[in-house]
Amino acid sequence: MQSISKSFPGVRALSQVSFRVEHSHIHALIGENGAGKSTLMKILDGVYPAGNFEGQILLDGKPVMFRSPFDARRQGIGYVPQEISVLEKLTVAENIFVGLWTEKGGTVVGFKRLFARAKELLDSIRVQLDPHRTVATLNASQRQLVMIARALATKPSVLILDEATACLTLDETKNLFGVVRHLRDQGLTTIFITHKMNELFEIADRATVLRDGAVVAEFDRSEFDQHTIVAAMVGRKIENFYPTRDSAIGDEEVLRVENLTVPHPHLARRNVVDGVSFAVRRGEILGFGGLVGSGRSETVNALYGRVEHTGRVYVEGREVRVATPQDAKAHGLGLLTEDRKLDGLLFNFAIRENMTLHDLPEVSHLRVLDRSRETEVADRYLKRLSIRAPSVETMVGNLSGGNQQKVVLAKVLFPKPRVLFLDEPTKGVDVGAKNEIYKLMMELAGQGIALVVISSDLPELLALCDRFIVLARGRVVDEFSKAEASDQRLMLAATG
Ligand SMILES: Nc1ncnc2c1ncn2[C@@H]1O[C@H](COP(=O)(O)OP(=O)(O)OP(=O)(O)O)[C@@H](O)[C@H]1O
Ligand SMILES: [Mg+2]
Incomplete structure (x- = not known):
C-alpha cells in the first residue's frame, strides 16, 4: 500500500502510509487505539472503496482497485473484521459461504453440498463445529471461528x-x-493485528508500527524487543506497567454472596453457576480465575440482575434483591460487560449520551436533561481516560475499538458504584491505555470501591488483584491470596 491517506470529519486517520508486506509472511500491524490499523485494513478490503482514499494498492506488484468488499474478496483478500458480524438466524455453513451460494455460471449450490464443503473447511482448520448449527446458539469465540472460516472459504492470497x-x-x-503457520508454508500472506505482545512474539515474522495515522517503525523478527516496540507504539516509556497499590484494604465487607446459583438456560437440573459464595471488602480487588465457560461472566451477570438466579446477596451487611440491573444500580453495583457491541454501548449516539446513561438524574435539572452539565461530565471522563475523539459529540460507532471500551468504562463509573464488576476490562485496549486503566483501578480501590475482576490475561490478573477465587464448571475450586498466587496454581485449579 503506497502513500495512503484517509480522513474522516475532524480526524486524519491515515497520512501518507506506506505499508509493504512480503509474500508468505505473517506481518503484524500494531499501534495504539485509534492509530489507524483498522482503517488501513478496511481500505485493503474495499470497505472504503477506490476513490474514497488517496494512494495506491499493489498486489503482487500490480496496481489493483477494489470497488467493494466483495470485489476485494474476489481478488484474493480474506478479511476478518474487528467487530464480529454474523447472520444469527442462519447456520454455520451458510454464514461461512455467505455471498458464495452460487457456483461459477450462476447455478445455486445445493444445501447438501454447502454443508459438506463447510465441514471440509472446518476440519481443515481443525475447528470442531457442526455446520448445521444456527449461529444464534454460538458463543463469542465460536462466532469468531466462523468469521475466520468465512475469510478462508475463498482461498485468499492475503488474510x-x-x-x-x-x-x-x-x-x-x-x-x-x-x-496460519501451516497456510503460510503453502504461500498464504497474513496481516495480523493484535494488542497482545506475547502473540506478536509468537507468530509474527515482521511488524509495522502505526502511530497517529503514520508509520513510525518497522521491525524484523530478529529485532523484536518488548521495550523498543512499546516505546514506538506509545511514543514514550511506560514506567510501572502494573502499578502497585499504595492504599490499605478496609475491614468491612461491601459485598457478600452466598450460594449463588444460576440454572442452565436450556438444560434442566444443570447449573452454570453452582453454589458460589464469596465476599469482597472495601477497597479490595478480587480476581476471578477460570477458563472461558467456567461461570465467571454468568456470576457477575447474575449479581447485576441480568440473569435469573437464586442465593443471598448482601451489600454493606444488608440483604438485597437484585432482580434487574435497575435494582443492582440502586444498590451501588456496577458492571462493565464483556461484549461492548451487544450490551455495552449505543453505537448511534454521541459519547456524551453514552457516558451519562446510567445516571440521568445527576445531569438533569427539574427532570429536564441539562446538556451543558452532561457535556461537562463527559469532557471530564474524556480527559481522565485519554479517549481519542474530536469531541464528546462524536458518535460512538465511529471510535476505534479500544476507545469504545474506554467509553463503556466511563459509563459504568459515572453512577459511582460501591462494587464494580469488571469483565475483561482491557479487551482490545492498547498497552498505554491498559496502563491507564490499571492506574484507574488502583485509584478506585483507594477510594474504597470493591472491585471484582475477570480477565483471561493472566499476568494482568495476577499483578492487579489482592485475592483470587478460581471457578470451574460453575463452582469455586480454589481460593488464595496474592502471596500464594502463581500462574501455575491458577491454571491448575482452572483445568482441574
Ligand atoms: N467511520 C468513521 N468516522 C469517523 N471517524 C472514524 C471512522 N472510522 C475510524 N475513525 C477514526 O479514525 C481513527 C483511526 O481509527 P481505527 O479504527 O483505524 O483505529 P485502530 O488503530 O484500529 O484502533 P483500535 O486498536 O482501537 O481498534 C480514530 O481516530 C477513529 O476515531
Ligand atoms: Mg481497530
Whole structure:
C-alpha cells in the first residue's frame, strides 16, 4: 500500500502510509487505539472503496482497485473484521459461504453440498463445529471461528486478522496460529493485528508500527524487543506497567454472596453457576480465575440482575434483591460487560449520551436533561481516560475499538458504584491505555470501591488483584491470596 491517506470529519486517520508486506509472511500491524490499523485494513478490503482514499494498492506488484468488499474478496483478500458480524438466524455453513451460494455460471449450490464443503473447511482448520448449527446458539469465540472460516472459504492470497484472537481461548488461539503457520508454508500472506505482545512474539515474522495515522517503525523478527516496540507504539516509556497499590484494604465487607446459583438456560437440573459464595471488602480487588465457560461472566451477570438466579446477596451487611440491573444500580453495583457491541454501548449516539446513561438524574435539572452539565461530565471522563475523539459529540460507532471500551468504562463509573464488576476490562485496549486503566483501578480501590475482576490475561490478573477465587464448571475450586498466587496454581485449579 503506497502513500495512503484517509480522513474522516475532524480526524486524519491515515497520512501518507506506506505499508509493504512480503509474500508468505505473517506481518503484524500494531499501534495504539485509534492509530489507524483498522482503517488501513478496511481500505485493503474495499470497505472504503477506490476513490474514497488517496494512494495506491499493489498486489503482487500490480496496481489493483477494489470497488467493494466483495470485489476485494474476489481478488484474493480474506478479511476478518474487528467487530464480529454474523447472520444469527442462519447456520454455520451458510454464514461461512455467505455471498458464495452460487457456483461459477450462476447455478445455486445445493444445501447438501454447502454443508459438506463447510465441514471440509472446518476440519481443515481443525475447528470442531457442526455446520448445521444456527449461529444464534454460538458463543463469542465460536462466532469468531466462523468469521475466520468465512475469510478462508475463498482461498485468499492475503488474510487479514483484525484482533481475531480477542475473543478466543488460549487453546483456540494456539490452534489458529498452527493453521496460519501451516497456510503460510503453502504461500498464504497474513496481516495480523493484535494488542497482545506475547502473540506478536509468537507468530509474527515482521511488524509495522502505526502511530497517529503514520508509520513510525518497522521491525524484523530478529529485532523484536518488548521495550523498543512499546516505546514506538506509545511514543514514550511506560514506567510501572502494573502499578502497585499504595492504599490499605478496609475491614468491612461491601459485598457478600452466598450460594449463588444460576440454572442452565436450556438444560434442566444443570447449573452454570453452582453454589458460589464469596465476599469482597472495601477497597479490595478480587480476581476471578477460570477458563472461558467456567461461570465467571454468568456470576457477575447474575449479581447485576441480568440473569435469573437464586442465593443471598448482601451489600454493606444488608440483604438485597437484585432482580434487574435497575435494582443492582440502586444498590451501588456496577458492571462493565464483556461484549461492548451487544450490551455495552449505543453505537448511534454521541459519547456524551453514552457516558451519562446510567445516571440521568445527576445531569438533569427539574427532570429536564441539562446538556451543558452532561457535556461537562463527559469532557471530564474524556480527559481522565485519554479517549481519542474530536469531541464528546462524536458518535460512538465511529471510535476505534479500544476507545469504545474506554467509553463503556466511563459509563459504568459515572453512577459511582460501591462494587464494580469488571469483565475483561482491557479487551482490545492498547498497552498505554491498559496502563491507564490499571492506574484507574488502583485509584478506585483507594477510594474504597470493591472491585471484582475477570480477565483471561493472566499476568494482568495476577499483578492487579489482592485475592483470587478460581471457578470451574460453575463452582469455586480454589481460593488464595496474592502471596500464594502463581500462574501455575491458577491454571491448575482452572483445568482441574
Ligand atoms: N467511520 C468513521 N468516522 C469517523 N471517524 C472514524 C471512522 N472510522 C475510524 N475513525 C477514526 O479514525 C481513527 C483511526 O481509527 P481505527 O479504527 O483505524 O483505529 P485502530 O488503530 O484500529 O484502533 P483500535 O486498536 O482501537 O481498534 C480514530 O481516530 C477513529 O476515531
Ligand atoms: Mg481497530
